[in-house]
Amino acid sequence: MSVTYAPVKWNRNKRVYDAFIVAGVAGYLVLFVAAGALVWTGERAVSAPVLLMRALGTCAIVMLHVVLCLGPLARLDRRFLPLVYNRRHIGVATFLVALGHSLLAVGYYHGFGALNPLVSLLSLPGPVPFEWFGLAALAVLFVMAATSHDFWQKALGASAWKWLHMAIYPAYAFLVIHVLLGALRSEPNLLYPLFVGAGFATVAALHLVVGLRERRADRGPLVPTRVPLELSPEWIDVGSVDEIPENRAKVVCLPGRERVAVFRYAGRVSAVTNVCAHQRGPLGEGKIVDGCISCPWHGWEYRPHDGCSPPPFEERIATYRVRVEGRRILLDPTPLAPGTAVEPARYEENPDD
Amino acid sequence: MTRYHRRVHVWVWLAVSLSVGSAFAIWLIALRGSAS
Numbered sequence: 387m388s389v390t391y392a393p394v395k396w397n398r399n400k401r402v403y404d405a406f407i408v409a410g411v412a413g414y415l416v417l418f419v420a421a422g423a424l425v426w427t428g429e430r431a432v433s434a435p436v437l438l439m440r441a442l443g444t445c446a447i448v449m450l451h452v453v454l455c456l457g458p459l460a461r462l463d464r465r466f467l468p469l470v471y472n473r474r475h476i477g478v479a480t481f482l483v484a485l486g487h488s489l490l491a492v493g494y495y496h497g498f499g500a501l502n503p504l505v506s507l508l509s510l511p512g513p514v515p516f517e518w519f520g521l522a523a524l525a526v527l528f529v530m531a532a533t534s535h536d537f538w539q540k541a542l543g544a545s546a547w548k549w550l551h552m553a554i555y556p557a558y559a560f561l562v563i564h565v566l567l568g569a570l571r572s573e574p575n576l577l578y579p580l581f582v583g584a585g586f587a588t589v590a591a592l593h594l595v596v597g598l599r600e601r602r603a604d605r606g607p608l609v610p611t612r613v614p615l616e617l618s619p620e621w622i623d624v625g626s627v628d629e630i631p632e633n634r635a636k637v638v639c640l641p642g643r644e645r646v647a648v649f650r651y652a653g654r655v656s657a658v659t660n661v662c663a664h665q666r667g668p669l670g671e672g673k674i675v676d677g678c679i680s681c682p683w684h685g686w687e688y689r690p691h692d693g694c695s696p697p698p699f700e701e702r703i704a705t706y707r708v709r710v711e712g713r714r715i716l717l718d719p720t721p722l723a724p725g726t727a728v729e730p731a732r733y734e735e736n737p738d739d
Numbered sequence: 740m741t742r743y744h745r746r747v748h749v750w751v752w753l754a755v756s757l758s759v760g761s762a763f764a765i766w767l768i769a770l771r772g773s774a775s
Contacts, residue, residue: 545741548740548744549744549747552744552747552748552751555751555752555754555755556751556754556755558755559754559755559758559759562758562759562762563758563759563762566762566763566765566766567762567765567766569766570766570769570770579763579766583763586759590752590756593752597748597749600745643742644741644742645742661740661741666740666741666744668740
């Protein structure tokens with residue numbers, strides 16, 4: 387977040403991040419070309435453009451795997467969170483590398499005929515040419531790279547933007563199919579399919595592990611509710627104050643509703659939705675910094691008692707009513723309108739602490 | 740993510756797995772066909 391508009395809000399973190407991306411891509415290309423020139427010799431020798439084409443293509447696939455693994459890795463281990471912060475930079479770089487691969491391939495294989503190269507590409511013989519899957523993946527990556535800026539997120543709305551950017555998964559499927567069918571056509575060895583298979587297994591396994599873990603957490607039993615008579619019977623007991631570390635939250639899954647993040651800070655307890663207004667990040671995995679909830683994904687901030695971003699920002703999230711009885715936290719599961727102020731529940735500091 | 744996004748996430752992953760699995764099956768069948 388920042389007050390004044392700038393196309394890219396550069397800071398040291400972003401510069402270092404992007405320097406690593408550029409160095410990583412350059413290093414990969416140099417290594418691949420050098421290794422390829424050593425390995426593919428004699429009858430299997432390939433020309434320099436084909437070598438570079440393969441280097442760019444495999445580099446884009448490796449980068450896409452990194453992008454897809456970062457999300458679940460960050461859920462499993464918080465040390466990966468800083469890499470999620472500028473994940474879209476890797477996404478844009480992936481598109482640019484894939485574009486380099488495509489331009490080289492179209493120019494090399496379709497650029498010297500009578501037909502327009504794109505017409506030539508789209509009029510390939512055969513039932514379903516593998517190039518089409520590559521083109522489809524590139525088109526999706528282009529749309530995602532072009533709309534990766536916060537401007538588009540604001541213009542489209544956070545929810546629509548999120549839906550749009552879930553197209554990364556179809557793009558991934560197109561790319562894997564592109565590689566497999568392409569391997570059948572031009573590359574008789576098993577190397578590419580095996581690498582892509584191992585990559586898919588890794589990405590799928592990480593998503594599965596995180597999905598199952600979250601499902602287990604969501605289905606965890608809520609403590610039998612013993613709410614005071616003056617409260618509506620809908621109020622639920624979400625646990626003890628002592629379960630929540632200072633300035634952190636407990637995420638509670640309510641049946642049929644959104645998750646709620648219950649924060650403990652400075653002798654108080656407040657509850658807000660677990661969903662950040664920016665990119666739907668998990669607020670409950672963030673912490674309270676300088677009195678504001680800080681989203682673990684991109685650092686968007688909200689005041690815990692009213693769900694409003696501090697001025698001059700205008701983002702708002704839903705809040706919930708809470709009470710502390712003894713050391714048990716009681717929550718009204720009905721969300722209040724985003725930005726509704728709720729008096730934080732106070733509790734006595736534990737004398738044993 | 741909202742619960743709707745999470746639900747769609749699961750279905751999208753199923754679709755991706757099916758597509759990729761089919762592509763691998765086609766690749767294996769074609770590979771065995773060309774070997775025999």
